[in-house]
Every structure is written in structure tokens, then in C-alpha cells.
Amino acid sequence: MKGIRDALDIFNLELRNILHDGGVMIIFIAAGFLYPILYNYVYKNGILEDSPVAVVDNADCSDSRRMIREMDATREIDIAYECVSMEEAKELLRTRKVNGIIYFPGDFGQRLAYRETATFSIYADMSSFLYYKNVLMGSNFVMLHEVNNIKLERFRADGLTDAQADQSVNTVLYDDINPYNRAFSYSIFLISAILMLIVQQVMFYGMSMSVGTMREENRSFATLPDHLKGRGVGRVVLGRGAVYWLIFMIIGIYVTCIVPAMFHFPQRGSFQDILVLLALFVTVCVFFCMSWSTLVTRRESAFILFLFMSPVCVFLTGFSWPTTAFPEFWKYFSYIFPSTFGCQAFINLNTAGANLEIVAPQLRALCLQGAVYFVLACVSVYVENFVIKHRGEIKERLGR
Numbered sequence: 001m002k003g004i005r006d007a008l009d010i011f012n013l014e015l016r017n018i019l020h021d022g023g024v025m026i027i028f029i030a031a032g033f034l035y036p037i038l039y040n041y042v043y044k045n046g047i048l049e050d051s052p053v054a055v056v057d058n059a060d061c062s063d064s065r066r067m068i069r070e071m072d073a074t075r076e077i078d079i080a081y082e083c084v085s086m087e088e089a090k091e092l093l094r095t096r097k098v099n100g101i102i103y104f105p106g107d108f109g110q111r112l113a114y115r116e117t118a119t120f121s122i123y124a125d126m127s128s129f130l131y132y133k134n135v136l137m138g139s140n141f142v143m144l145h146e147v148n149n150i151k152l153e154r155f156r157a158d159g160l161t162d163a164q165a166d167q168s169v170n171t172v173l174y175d176d177i178n179p180y181n182r183a184f185s186y187s188i189f190l191i192s193a194i195l196m197l198i199v200q201q202v203m204f205y206g207m208s209m210s211v212g213t214m215r216e217e218n219r220s221f222a223t224l225p226d227h228l229k230g231r232g233v234g235r236v237v238l239g240r241g242a243v244y245w246l247i248f249m250i251i252g253i254y255v256t257c258i259v260p261a262m263f264h265f266p267q268r269g270s271f272q273d274i275l276v277l278l279a280l281f282v283t284v285c286v287f288f289c290m291s292w293s294t295l296v297t298r299r300e301s302a303f304i305l306f307l308f309m310s311p312v313c314v315f316l317t318g319f320s321w322p323t324t325a326f327p328e329f330w331k332y333f334s335y336i337f338p339s340t341f342g343c344q345a346f347i348n349l350n351t352a353g354a355n356l357e358i359v360a361p362q363l364r365a366l367c368l369q370g371a372v373y374f375v376l377a378c379v380s381v382y383v384e385n386f387v388i389k390h391r392g393e394i395k396e397r398l399g400r
Contacts (some may be wrong), residue, residue: 002352003235004371006235006239007235007238007242008166008233008239009239010236010239011238011239011240011242011243014239014243015243017214018206018243018247019211021057021209021213022214023209023213023299024206024209024210024248027205027206028202028206028247028251029382031125031198031201031202031204031205031206032198032248032251032254032255033251033254034253034261034280035198035202036195036198036235036254036343037259037262039070039096039191039194040187040259040262040263041184041186041190043190043191044187045187047184047185048076048078048130048133048134049075049134050075050076050077050078050100050133051076051077051078051099051100051130051131051134051135051138052080052081052097052099052140053071053077053078053079053080053081053099053100053101053102053135054077054080054081054082054083054088054089054092054093054097054098054100054101054102055064055068055079055081055082055083055101055102055103056084056085056086056088056089056101056103056104057081057082057090057100057102057104057169058103058105058106058108059104059105059106059108059109060109061108062145063112063118064104064120065111065256066140066146067120067141067143067146067299068082068102069106070142071102071142071162073141073350074141075138076133076134076135076138076141077100077135077138077139079096080097080098081097086101086103089101089103093123093125096125097127098134099125099128099134100122100123100124100125100131100132100134100135100238101121101122101123102120102121102122102123102135102139103120103121103122103123103331105119105120112144112150114297115154118298120293121138122136122139124136125380129186130186133184133186136191137184139368148169148170151165151168151169152165152166152169153171155168157199158393161327163196172211175178178341179350179352180266180351180369187263187265188266189264189319190319191263192265192319192343192346192350192351193319193343193347194314195255195259195318195346196255196256196281196313196339196343196346197257197310197317197339197341197343198255198312198320199248199251199252199255199281199282199285199342200281200288200289200313200337200338200339200342201309201310201313201339202248203222203244203248203282203285203286204288204289204292204293206244207244207293208292208293208296208301209288209299210216210293210295210370211229211293212293212295212298212299212300212301213294213299213359215250215296215297216299232384233381233385235380236381237249237287237290237374237377237378237381238266240290241283241286241287241290243288243399244289245282245283245286246277248282248285248286249278249282249366251319252278252281252282252379253275255338256274256278256346256350256398257271257274258373260350260379262281266271266350266351267350268349268351268352268353269354270351270355273349273355274346274349274350275343277346277349277356277363278337278355279361280363280366280367280370281338281342281345281366284338284342284369284370284373285338285371287373287374287376288337288338288369288373288375290373290377290380290381290385291373291376291377294380294381294384295392308384313340315340315341316330316333316334316337316339316340317334317339317340317343317344318340319343319347323344334367335369338366338369340364341362341363341365341366341369344362345357345359345362345363345366348362371379
């Protein structure tokens with residue numbers, strides 16, 4: 001009971017520090033509650049249709065004209081202008097009347113007739129990823145379809161029957177099925193990874209700002225009550241951690257359940273499974289932030305870390321590049337962050353409709369991380385408290 005009372009006292013002290021720190025409250029409220037809405041609003045239109053494109057057809061052959069018609073028929077591309085020169089197309093791109101240019105060289109049809117490799121070029125406006133995605137996907141779909149047609153024509157010209165030519169081209173039949181993001185929405189692809197990362201990053205920056213403020217005011221989060229006589233490190237860690245755990249469980253439920261419903265994102269996971277994952281993830285994040293925030297000496301240092309680490313943590317989740325293709329260094333470096341496993345598990349639960357049994361490897365990794373960071377948090381509190389208690393002796397020895 002004495003240990004519980006000590007932990008509650010530390011809990012109340014940390015809660016008062018947070019409530020009286022305007023900067024920390026702004027981060028928790030603005031970043032925790034408003035940033036997910038802002039981010040989802042920016043990417044609300046994750047599907048862009050009929051991007052206007054200019055075509056420069058110097059080949060002017062049946063093959064190029066057929067490909068232009070098929071590109072215009074796709075959902076992604078709208079052939080808005082047919083230009084006579086690249087200069088005219090560049091001017092349309094410069095004035096933002098088109099989002100891309102498709103260029104067919106003059107020898108395009110001749111190369112196909114001579115059974116040589118023919119090429120056409122694509123230029124995309126990179127001011128938005130969606131423009132690039134649409135121009136590339138629409139032209140790629142048509143190109144793959146045309147490659148099959150060209151192969152069929154060449155086999156038929158060599159004397160094969162239609163059935164033989166079809167068997168030679170389509171030796172292995174396949175269906176392209178994308179069950180989790182049928183419309184290739186960029187927002188569904190990206191936001192699932194971002195939401196869990198918001199919980200980790202906001203907690204880290206808020207806790208780091210609080211620790212930096214204490215140090216600037218010659219206070220410390222690691223100061224143990226005098227009656228504990230240097231013991232009770234676990235009470236400090238659990239007492240402080242409980243404050244952040246309660247705050248970020250509320251923020252986490254809001255971020256992972258309410259925000260996706262507000263923007264009508266697919267939610268295929270059960271609430272109970274997501275709640276279990278969230279409780280474990282927030283617990284690990286608390287110990288992670290307590291361990292690393294001890295290295296912060298100034299209040300403003302958190303913002304420098306924010307700019308540097310946020311993009312790194314996003315890509316280390318593996319949402320845009322498979323983790324199996326990571327170089328060895330980045331693969332092991334990603335194990336430092338709870339977001340690596342938390343985001344992977346959340347994507348599998350909420351987007352792919354998995355259950356806790358399927359995401360068990362990520363849950364076990366989070367449990368291991370939690371154990372390691374709990375020990376590190378206790379060690380950091382003990383070391384800092386020891387330095388505070390024996391600061392005079394340490395300075396005297398260093399002076400000698």
C-alpha cells in the first residue's frame with residue numbers, strides 16, 4: 001500500500017506539471033487531436049480521376065493512335081490536348097493546364113513494324129504524388145495491354161493459329177485482385193501507417209519538452225522522495241508513466257477509431273483487437289519515451305528531433321517498401337521504435353481485417369521492446385537520481 005501511495009503521489013505531481021505547462025498541453029491537444037484531422041483532410045481526396053494530359057504524337061501511326069485512345073479511356077488519364085511539339089506541351093505543363101505529357105517519337109511505329117523495341121516517354125508534374133501516380137498507372141496499364149496485343153500479332157504473322165498464339169502469350173493466366181485498397185487510394189495507403197505513428201511522436205515530443213523544461217529550471221523528473229532513501233525507482237517510472245498512458249489511451253482511441261470513421265476509411269478490424277494492440281503499444285511508447293527523453297537537455301530540442309525522426313520512422317514501418325528488402329542496418333535500426341511493429345500490426349488489423357493471432361509476431365516484438373525499455377527507464381531514473389544526490393562529491397572528484 002505504501003508503494004501504491006508513493007506512485008499516486010508521483011502520478012499527481014506529473015499530472016500537475018503537464019497541466020501547468022502550456023507548451024506540452026498545446027502539443028497534446030493540437031497535435032494529438034487536431035493533427036490527425038488536418039492530415040486526413042489534406043489527403044481526403046486520395047483518389048484522383050481523369051488527370052489532364054497533353055500528348056505529342058510525332059509517330060502518327062495506327063499503333064500510337066490506338067494507345068492514345070486507350071489511355072484516354074482509363075480512369076486515371078484524360079487526353080486534354082494533342083500538341084504538335086514538345087514546346088507547346090511544356091507550356092501547358094508550366095501553366096498547370098495539364099498534369100503530364102506523353103511523347104511518342106517519330107520512329108515508334110517503324111520500330112514496331114521492324115520488330116524492334118519501341119519507346120515512348122512520360123513526363124509528370126511532381127508537385128503532387130497523385131499526378132505522378134495517375135499518369136504512370138494509366139500509361140502502364142495500356143502499355144501492358146498493348147505488349148500482349150503486339151505479341152499476338154507477331155505470333156500470328158509467324159503462322160500460328162489464334163489458339164496457339166493465345167497459348168503462347170498467355171501461358172500462365174492470372175487475376176489481378178487488390179482486396180484492401182481496390183481504388184488505389186493514396187490516403188488509405190498512407191494514413192493507416194501515419195495514425196499509429198502520431199501517438200508515438202506526440203508522446204515523445206510532449207514528454208521531451210516537459211523534461212527539457214524541468215532541466216532548464218534546475219528540476220528533475222528523477223528526484224525520488226526523501227523517505228524512499230534512493231529506492232523506489234519503479235514507483236517513479238510507473239507513477240509518471242500512468243499519466244501518459246491514460247492521456248494517450250484517450251488520444252489513441254480517438255486517432256485509431258474515431259478519426260477513420262469521420263473520414264469513412266475502411267475499418268475491418270474488431271474494436272476489441274485494436275484496443276488490445278493500442279494498450280500494449282501505448283505502454284511500450286511510454287517506456288520508450290521515458291528512456292530516450294532523458295537525453296533531452298533543452299526544451300526546444302524536441303522540435304529538432306521532430307523534423308529529423310518523423311520521416312525516418314514513417315518509412316521504417318515498411319508501409320511503402322517491404323521490410324524484407326531493407327538493408328541489414330535499417331532493418332535492425334527499425335527495431336528501436338515501437339512504431340515499426342505497432343504500425344504493421346494496425347495495418348494488418350484495421351486494413352486487412354486480421355486478428356490478434358495473425359499479428360502475434362508484432363505483439364511479441366512489442367512485449368520484448370516494453371521489457372527492454374522499462375529496464376532502461378528505471379536505469380535512467382536511478383542514474384539521474386544518483387547524480388543529483390551526489391552532485392557535490394562528483395564535482396569534487398572531477399576537480400581533482
